[in-house]
Every structure is written in structure tokens, then in C-alpha cells.
Amino acid sequence: MMRRAFSINRHLAQRLGFTFITLMAIATVLPIVATVIYILVKGLPAISLEFLTGFPHDGMRAGGILPAIIGTLYLTIGTAIFSVPLGIAAAIYLSEYAADTPLTRTIRIAIINLAGIPSVVYGLFGLGLFVLFLNFGTSILAASLTLSIMTLPVIISTAEESLRAVPQAFRTVSISLGATRWQTIRRIVLKEALPGILTGVILGLERAAGETAPILFTGAAFFLPRLPGSPFDATMALPYHLFVISTQVPEMPIRIQYGTALVLLVFVLTMNLIATVIRSRARAKRQW
């Protein structure tokens, strides 16, 4: 009798506990969904051809956000140019060449630390090194370089993970067929790991595209009457623009604010979606 009551208690505890944890998970996820839907609903009325292809005017209270969209595109591409080759090469080193030495461990700790440095500190660093010391000025170049270093740890760690997932046998066979180490890496390992690497790259660039703090003093412009003409020009950018119009411009029409937030969200979510699709398709196709 006693024992029976005890076991009912145990199962009751489990049921209560599971319900509680489930509710917690729902409470965590629901706001995410709500946020996205809310911005979608509030922002859609602002979207028009003029909004997407026009320049802002009347102190940014009217018109479009084209320069901010183009600017974010430029910054994302600029970040990719520096961080993708460097990040993938570093991942290849860690997965294919490095032995487990103190130096390798130092590299790993450095990567972990790079990932943890606050984004605004990256901004300070970019200001100190690229803008002032190397004299690039507040420019797309300086901002892209700053964002690249911030993105690097994401790319390195995801790329290394997918390189390591390629079975050792693939390498052994390739080497035994007479291929050199680099040929093996390029034609076999990289090819097999490509979807995973791509996912990491896109997720890293997604973060870079949405960041404001690192470009605040390295390349972002409050307002520009025309598109940037060279990498040494400053640029408007979607996240910075959203920050400006939601905090610095008085009497800003709410519709344009939500519209800008929506465009930024779509920009970022599209990248996220592409990454997720690549990953799940690669997983489904994988035979090893």
C-alpha cells in the first residue's frame, strides 16, 4: 500500500515536472515567434517599391531606405571577402594539420575568446587599428574588416566541425591513391564538408549583417545623399539606420520604423533559412 502510494507520487512528480519544463520551453519559444510575426504584421504596410528603392528625405521621415539596404549588402560582402577564406583556412589547419600541442590549445582558447569579446569592443578595436592607425577612415573597408574578425570564430568552429565529421578513411584512401595532402583536402575533404562549411559561413555573415555596435565608429553613416562609391566611403546600414530612426530622430513615423525593422529581419531570416535548408538537405543526403 505504502509502496503503491509512493510510486503514484513518483509518476505524479514526473508528470508535473514534465509539464513545468514543457511550459518553460513554450515560454522561451513563444516570444520568438511572436516577435517575428509582430514585426511582419506591423512592417508590411510600409513596404512599397518606393520604400525599397528610394532615398530617405525630409530628415529621413519620408522616402525609402535603399542606401541602408545597399550598405548592409556591401558590408556583408566585404565581411565575406575577408573572413571566409581566412576562416576556412584556419579550420583546415585545426582539423587537418594541427597536432594536440600547447600552441594548438592556445589557438583554440584564442578562438573561444574572440567569440566572447563584446561587439562594442570590436568597434573600439576597429576604430583604433583600421580607422586611425591604418588610416582607412570611417569606411566600408574598416567596418568590413572589423566585422570579419568578429565573424571569424563562428566560421572557424563550424567549418572545423564539419571537416572533422568527414571519415578518416576518405583521407587514407585518397593518400594511398597517390594524392598529396593538399589535393586530398581540396578534392575530397573540402568537397564532402562543403554544406556544413556553407551553413557556418552563412550563420556567421548573418550575425555580421545584423550587428550595429562594431560599425558604429568604423563605417556607419547617419545619412548619405548618395550611394557609397568606393570601399573608402562610409555607408548607411540597416541595423544602424533602425537604431538612428528609433532613438535619434524625433517625430519619426512609426510605420517607417517598423518597415525598416521588417526589411532587416527579412534580410537576416532569409540567410538563416538558407543555412537551415542547406544543412538539412546535406544531412538527408549524407551516406557516411
Added chain:
Amino acid sequence: MEKSLNWYEFIITRLIKASGYSAILFVALIFFFLVREGIPTFGEVESTSLLNIRWYPIEDRFGILPLITGSIMVTFGAALIAVPFGIGTAIYISEIAPRWVREILKPLVELLGGLPSVVLGFLGILVLSPFLRVFLDLPTGLTAFTGSLLLGGIAVPTVVSVAEDALDAVPRAYREGAWALGATRWQTIWRVTLPAARSGVLTAIMLGIGRAIGETMAVMMVTGNAPVLATQLGSLFSPVRTMTATIAAEMGEVASGSTHYHVLFFIGMVLFLISLGVNIAASSVVFRAKKRAERILS
């Protein structure tokens, strides 16, 4: 042919090695530039006035104490939210949820990690803070508490993904052993799986806190930006200003090379050292746990 191939291979290998070392170079460069611009602070501002309670740069008052307490308070509040919800969600995803739910939840949490903080700050201004002002009957909705709520949300994905990895890494045999002894799944989670994943969960908490301390835009937008020393718990419901927000808000307006400029870099240096400490502590926990696992296995 043979020779040129060797040269090609040699150069590529060197390039790859150099890229591998680049991470160390970048951390060193970041530290160097923060120190280079931040150290002059000590020559220009007396250390007693640095620890003063007044941050008022226009009158050359550079007391960073209120900024530090601001950061600590907002981060502490964020941790109170992110830790239970993050670990709860991780437990749900890894131990309770059916497979199809997991396949939906994981990308969703990742999505939250990818949402730009400026978008969350924007919603914080327009939705969260007006709601809190009315709901809690405060003079302003832009408070440390608002910042904590948002930051909690921002730190959750970090906590979830690291904690979930740790739970996932617990061998299935541990759970099966517990079930075979008659434990319910709930008891197994609390008495077997979670303790076994302890170090990973600890890492998750630390990294989540690190993420919260460093967050800039969302915090700057919703905490009201008042550099007031927090002395009691009630300060949670008044405006504060964090270290990150101070840098972001003021660096754009200072002349490079001025005292104010140097102090802002000094704050950046403090932030860098905090994140360095958090991350080294977090990774040493992981290393220690690995060593223990190796000891058990050998």
C-alpha cells in the same frame, strides 16, 4: 612538374598554417590597441576619481563605478531569466521533446540567436517598456529591469545550445542504467543526466552571462542611460547605464586622443578582461571535465 607541385603544396601549407595562427594574432592585436588607447587614462585621471560615483564627462568626472554597477545589475537580472529558462528549454529539447518537436525547436532557438539586437531593442522601446511602465506603474519604462528582460532573451540561445550539447553528450547507458533500476525519466534527468552534464551546463551558464555583459545595442536602447550608482535592489526599476552602452553612446562624439576617449578605451579594456576571464574559466571547466572523463575511462 613534380617540383612546381611541391612548391605549390609548400606555399598552400604555409598559408593555411598562418591562418591557423591568426586567431592568436587577432586577440593580441585587440588587446594591444585597447591597452594602447586605454592606458593613458592612468596618467590623465587619478585612480581615486576613476572609482568615484559620478560619471559626468563634460565636467571631467570619470567615475566608472556607476557604469560597473549598472552592468552588473542588468547582467544579474538577465542571468536570473536566462539560466532557468535556458536550462529548462535545453532539458526539454534533449530529454523530453519528441523528435519532430526537437526538429522545430532547435532552429527556432537558433533563430533567436540570430535576431539582430537592434531589432530587439527597437521592440523594447516600442512595446516592452510602455507595457512595463503601465503594468508596474513606473515613471519610465526604460529601466534596468527592461534591459534585464531583453538581455535574458538574448542570452537564452547561448545557454540552450551549450547546455543541450552537454546533455546530449551524456552516454545513453547512464540513462538506461537508471531506468533499469526503476527510476522514472524525471528522476533520471535530475539525479543522473543533469549531474553527469554538470560541467557543460556550468559552461553554458558562464557563456550566457558573458554574452549578457557584452551586449550593447539592446541595452543601450532600453535602459534609459542614466549613470546613477545602484545602491539598492529598487534601482532595478530605475534607469541605469552599462559599460557597453556608455562606449557606444559616447565614442562617436569625443575627439580622438582626449581624456574622455582614453577613458572609454579603458572601459573597453575592462570589458575585454572580463570576457577573457569568463571564457578562460568556461573553457577550463570543459578541459577539467574532459580530464576527469579520461581518468574514469583509463
